[in-house]
Amino acid sequence: MDSRDWIRDGLYAVAGAAYAVPLALLNLPLLVLFAVALVLTPVLGLGLVLLPLVTLLIRARADLARRLAARYGVPIARPYRPRPERAVLGGLRRYRWLITDPATWRDVAWLLPGAVGGLILAGLSLGIVAYGVQGILLIPLWVSVGVDGYGYGAIWPIDTVGEGFLSLPQGAVILAVGVAAAPWLRQAEAYTARPFLAPTRAAELRLRVSQLTVTRAGAVDAQAAELRRIERDLHDGAQARLVSLGMTIGLAEEIIEDDPAAARKLLAEARENSTTALHELRHLVRGIHPPVLAERGLEGAVQALAMALPIPTAVTAVVPGRLDTPVESAAYFAVAEALANATRHSGAAHASVEVRHSGGLLMLRVSDDGRGGADPGGGTGLRGIERRLAAFDGTMSLSSPPGGPTVVTMELPCALFSPRISPSSGTA
Structure with missing residues (x-):
């Protein structure tokens, strides 16, 4: 891999870790809101309105985690059941659809470990980079101050300007390690989320059946359209040529004794039509399955x-x-x-x-x-x-x-x- 590639990927991962921290913190209020909505369900039916809204927010947060995981090479499919017909927001049908979907509870179960894992791994990624940066920045800091003091460089205490300069290679190495490790840490966070956010075996089978249903319908429609195209090409092209060929030959048979010259002209025309029809048939065959x-x-x-x-x-x-x-x-x-x-x-x-x-x-x-x-x-x-x-x-x-x-x-x-x-x- 080109050095510019891993630097670019690492910097993108560090930037991703920067906004992964507030996203991880967002999991906690979502978990609290879901618990409150669940408790309020028997109270005047408030949960019938509040819980679907909170669940949709949780799903949006989980979908964002799936997209981020896919960015780091960990694809996670959406496991949710299809939306029922005539499901009105806040209605009982929508409430049942959300509350009885196992993926809803798996999303909720992920919120707390997702917050903890996100904070730890994203914080570790940012911390390594920040520690390397501060090790490098101590040099201009010491030079600008121009006096002795106390501080911490890369891995040891620093008391003088000279010791500050010694932190430069250590800071550079730690910064490079942090940038190189950032994509792996982001990928590790994705792997910790996959057991919760990925579909179960039963959900995968259900999604597979739905996909096959759609693709089968598309294949049937495409095949029907292809058959109609072949029929149209045959009817408008080769078939019309062959009908004209038969009529021309029949006319030549009728006049061959009275006007041989005209009959020969008609037969020559028939030969040209047969050649054209053959070319059209070959073109049609190439459209079905090219000989090459x-x-x-x-x-x-x-x-x-x-x-x-x-x-x-x-x-x-x-x-x-x-x-x-x-x-x-x-x-x-x-x-x-x-x-x-x-x-x-x-x-x-x-x-x-x-x-x-x-x-x-x-x-x-x-x-x-x-x-x-x-x-x-x-x-x-x-x-x-x-x-x-x-x-x-x-x-x-x-x-x-x-x-x-x-x-x-x-x-x-x-x-x-x-x-x-x-x-x-x-x-x-």
Whole structure:
């Protein structure tokens, strides 16, 4: 790792520890408010209004802890049950939904250990850095005062200006240790929160079922749309050509004895129509499953795709094997759609594609140097990519700030089943 990377990450972690302290302290009043709301539930029904409000605040605090944990490499999924229909704020249905959800009580159980752990780990991170800083700052302090006194440097008492200078290397070392350790301390705090804030096994199964229900519906809709597209292309293209071809040949049969020259002209026209229909059928087949994908695999197909683009596109591919045909097809068309967006909408001069398979995960990254500002809701095909990947438990993330660059990162969990048969990299 570059030295600038660990310094940057460490400073970000130290800054995170600075606001982790007040966040940890916030847990305590939330715990008290929840206890008060619970006690007031039998009293004039005040808890029916107060407890849902407090619970939503606790969930917001827990969600913030989950986001911070994910930032330090500890992803924590939300474990909450779906919201019931017609649940009015303060109503009995909402109260039951919140109070009977085990995740609510796990959030409450986390508040106290989360406060203690956050204060200890964040305080330790800030304390090490502060101790190193004060060891360094003692030098200008002693020089500016110009008199002997008493103070504490890095690890020993300081009585003179000369001893103050000796604290400089110790302070620098302690500061470096504090900056380097800060991300690990923040990660340790995330690990202490995960047993409380992560879904249980039953909740994970419930979330998985909900996700599969959504992705299955998306896959069915995508398949139906694809079938309608194929039917439309066949009806409007090849089928119309073949009908016209049959009519032309029939007309040539009727006039071949009376006007052979006109019949030959009609037959020549029929031959042209048959060639056009064949080209349209081949184009349609490539849209269903490109022959190059079957012949050369994902690497070769992506390289062939890049060579056909109007902008220079660099391809780096490391896939030491073949994928299952449905996954390979989904990955290919996802890359094709992302490249089509870069070509049509971004105004890019260059693009690049990275395809890698490692640890049972296929990573696809398409980037361009265009104007940026891509929006999945803008009708640029990004939602279609998400639906296509979701059918295989894949994900898509987008980075496209105004002014560019745009980077589309797609991940698909999958396994390899045969040796690689195509080159590993190339540039188009």
